Structures are given as C-alpha cells and as structure tokens.
Amino acid sequence: MGYIVKEFDERLNEFLDTAQQLFFQKGYAKTSVNDIIKQMDVAKGTFYHYFKSKIDLLDRLVERFTRKAVLAAKELVHRENLNAVEKLNSFFAAIRDLKVENKELMIMLMKVMYTDENLIFRHKMFKRNIEALAPEFAKIIRQGVEEGCFDPVDDRETAEMIFTMAMNVNETVVALMLEMEKKPKNIDIIEAKLKAYEKAIERLLGAPQGSFSLVERRIIEIFRVDQKEQEKIKEEKK
Amino acid sequence: MGYIVKEFDERLNEFLDTAQQLFFQKGYAKTSVNDIIKQMDVAKGTFYHYFKSKIDLLDRLVERFTRKAVLAAKELVHRENLNAVEKLNSFFAAIRDLKVENKELMIMLMKVMYTDENLIFRHKMFKRNIEALAPEFAKIIRQGVEEGCFDPVDDRETAEMIFTMAMNVNETVVALMLEMEKKPKNIDIIEAKLKAYEKAIERLLGAPQGSFSLVERRIIEIFRVDQKEQEKIKEEKK
DNA sequence: CGGTCTAAACCGACCGTCGGTCGTTGACCG
C-alpha cells in the first residue's frame, strides 16, 4: 500500500535515464532488470508494464540517442554560408570536440562499452544511426557535387560506406588506445590508421587531396595522458 | 557406470561439430549448453572439462573456421601465373561460387544467423577473419602495386577497409534478400549496392575502372528463385 | 460535495531456464 504513481512519459524517461546510467557504468549484459528496478525502487511488473523485454528497453534507448544525433546533424546540414567541405570538416570536428570535452565519460565508456558483452548495444546504435544519419550526410555530398568539389559513385552508398568505415576505425582505435600505456607505439598506429581513413574518404568522395583533416596527434595524446592521470588518481585513493 | 572414454582431440572435435550444427540450425544464443550435451549424450561436467565457458567454445569454433579460410587464401595468394587483378577477381569468384554451390545451407544460414541473437558469432567471425586474412589480402595489393595497376594509400589499411565494407554490404544485402519476396524491387537495390561497392574498391585501390566484377544479376536471382522454391516445398509438406 | 466506477499504473511472488561448479566415480595405462 502506498506507492508513487507517475505520468507515463515521466516514468518511461526515468527508466531510460536509469538504464543509460547503468549501461554506461556496467554495460548492457551485466545490468540486470533487477538492477534497474532496485535503483528506481519499483517492482518487476512495472518494468514490464513499460517495456516488452530488456531488449525493447535497449531499442528505445538507442532511439532516444538517435533522435538527438539527427537533430544535431540536421542543424549542421541546413547551415548556410558553409560549403560541403567545410560542413564535413565541422561534422568531424564536432564529434572530436564532444569527445574531448567529455574526456572522463569517454574513457569510462571506452573501457566499459567496447567489450563483447556490449556488442548488441554498439551494433544497434550503429545500425540505427547510419539509417538516420546517412541521408543527412548524403545531402552534404550532393551539395559538394553541385559545388563541383565532389564526384562520388553514389551519394547515399558513399555516405553509408564512410560511416561503416568510421565505426570500424573507431573500434580499432579504441582498442589501441586502451592498451596505449603498455604499448606506447600504438599512438603511431592510431595516427596512421586515421590518416588512411582520411585519405580513403577523399577517394570515395572524389574530393581533392587535403580537403579533410581528422587527425591531430595532440588530440590522441590527450587520451593517453588522461589515462595515466586516472591511474594516478586510483593509486592516490589507495 | 559404463561410459565411453575418447581421446581428447576426438571429443573436442565432436563438441565443435555438434555445436556448429546446432548454431547453424538454431543460432548461438538459442543453443544452450544442455542442447549440445544432450545431443552428444554426455554430462555437463564433460563440457566444462573441455571448455572454460560457452563463449570459449564459440571462440574455438571461430578459430577452426578461420584456419580453413586462411589456408584457402594462402593457396590463392601463392598461385603464380596470376596477376593481382586476376587474383582479386578469383578471390571474389571463389566466395560467390561457394555460396551458389551451397544454396540451401546459405539460405538457412541467412535466415538463422542474421539476427541480433547471433551478433556475437558474426562479430567474432568477422574480427578474427579480418585479422587473419587482411595480411594475405595486403600481399595481393602489394603485388598489384609492383605490377603498376594499383595505387593504394596503404596496403594493410586498404585491405582492412575493403573487408569491413564487404561485411557491411553483406549484412545489408542479406537483409534485403530475406524480404525479396515481399519487395521484388529489392533486387535492384542489391544490384546498385554491389555496384557501388565494386566501384569503391577500385577507388580505394587506385585501380582502373572496370577491373573488378562482383555483381551478376543472374546470381542474385538464384537466391530469389530458391526462396520461392523452398516455400513451395513447405506448402507441399503440409 | 461525497460517492462510485474505471483505466491503468503498480506490485511482488513465482516460474522455467540458463551457464556454471564441484566432489565423486570409473576407465585406462604403465
């Protein structure tokens, strides 16, 4: 007797927020439905009143992320006074800045999310994002074609390929970053990988060489330094 | 009292064979350790005498597949009297032929494997294969550079990119094939997708246009026809 | 205003299944 009743959307978002926090903290597989309801202090039945299954919750969470990403992308695409090359560069820059600004969260996410147990999360995230973002990306490519600086085989397919490669590069780079302390040479591999990716984009788009720049050794190093600092902090706590 | 004792390797392969059959039939997630031991008529403990965990079994199975693939790839790479373009083309042709020859199995696999529940399987398969095959692939690219017909940014990275894109194209194409009965137009989308992929490879390799041919509408149609036939067979059984 | 009725938010005991453990048993070989 006596429990709190909330509006549907409010409770739903509460579930999504809690799940997001726990997924980021422990990963999808290691977060049980019980963990979520315990933290919210609600019963099992309540969870299944809002979601068909645990995977359904994941889908809705992914959807929420995607919605935000699409909003940001559309804003960029519809910015005037920027040519296609500038738009793509600021697209990459925006992602990079986001990562740098949230260093701590990013490092935590790298360590937690990039395990086999979170494959489903990453995969759903990627699939849904590509589906939603590629059309926006293709618009920029089309603009570039009109401006005469791009010459892709197919705007939509090229957009998809660039995204696919980005995801793969990202996964590999994260793996390399996580063992950068042990293997300092990884930073060179990362730089080479990003450079190759950058050149590949130019070729796929048929853009002039040097149109884009993704890599800055300085940026990569930020994450190395930070990891070392984190270890120091841990040691200090002991 | 009274049970069969087998040589370590024999039992191990028996486990791998049984697991492979069941994974192909029902998928990784839906196949429980109990399913496997029931079919082999051994006890739970026996399973864990051979494998650390269910995931460990998957890893070993993936390893077995990869070993076979690498063997075939090395054979192709070391074939003389073939130039780089011919090698790549016969590489693609070999995969295509393998799929066509095992139509029934392929269609079964498409339906079973390409679900979220088998992500781990596909992902491990892909990761491990790339790791093992990309170096062989890179050798062909290097040969092409020496022969003056390729001009890639980086042989190893380009190999990896082509594989990554192949995986993504494959996943998308399978999804489109599976709903080809409902949406007959999918065949055009598939053809366009493969064509775009083909052109992308040429650009990444810096190869002359028309060097490669992956697509043949005829081949795609084989799988459509076969699906229809399968449905007829099902109906006849009723 | 107080009573009543309904939809739906919420509850939590319960279930089957799963991956994994461990102390024991029995087969084979030197």
Added chain:
DNA sequence: CGGTCAACGACCGACGGTCGGTTTAGACCG
C-alpha cells in the same frame, strides 16, 4: 595396482519474464 584424467550429474544462484491481484488518480454523477 595405483595414479591420472575423462566423465559424471546433482546442485547452485541469477536471470528474464509472467500473472493475478492491488492501489491510485480522476472522470462522472447524483
């Protein structure tokens, strides 16, 4: 005959998911 190791299988805790029932807020009405 003793040691080694394959093989056994009862058992465990945790998990995702179910279901019949309870509580609440608020609409409606006399």
